[in-house]
Amino acid sequence: MDMIKSLFISASGLKAQNGRMRVIAENIANANSTGRNPEEDPYRRKIPTFRSEFDKQVGAEMVELGRIAEDKSDFKTRLEPGHPAADENGFVRIPNVNTLIETVDMREAQRSYEANLNVIEATRKMLQRTVDILRA
Structure with a gap:
């Protein structure tokens, strides 16, 4: 049964890291997304968090993607007088x-995703070998 637990634990890690990669991809995709006018904020970086939750059915702690926090650090500025989001001095606020x-x-x-995949593959192989031994 412990091998089955390891499959569930690794699967929860896969799901959490997948969510983390989606948030990171969104940040990269919006790295140059400014506001449409000087009053509108540019894209604000998002930070994925994780949380641990006990799964009673599996009997183990599982990792989950937690809330997605916003990075409250200041925006940078770039001198672009012709940009529609430029202020009266010609500066545009760009994402953090x-x-x-x-x-x-x-x-x-x-790498974390790959590590979880390796655990699943190793567990699968051990279970298959166990079944092969029992058949013999």
Whole structure:
């Protein structure tokens, strides 16, 4: 039964990391999304969080994607006098997204996803070997 638990735990990790990658992809896609006028805020970076919850059916702690928080750091500005979102001094507020940080976060999420896949594959192989031994 512990091998079955490991499958469920790894599956919850896959789902959580998938959600994390979706949030990171949204941040990267909107890294240059400014407001349409000087009063409108540009895109604000989103931060995925995780939470642990006990699953009574499985009898184990499962990881889930928690709430999606907004990064409250200040927006950057760029001098672009002709832009529709430029203020009276010609500065445009741009999103607080750093694509380098997002890329590193994406790579970390991919590695966590792959680690969970490896656990599932190893567990599947062990279960198959157990069935093969029992048949013999």
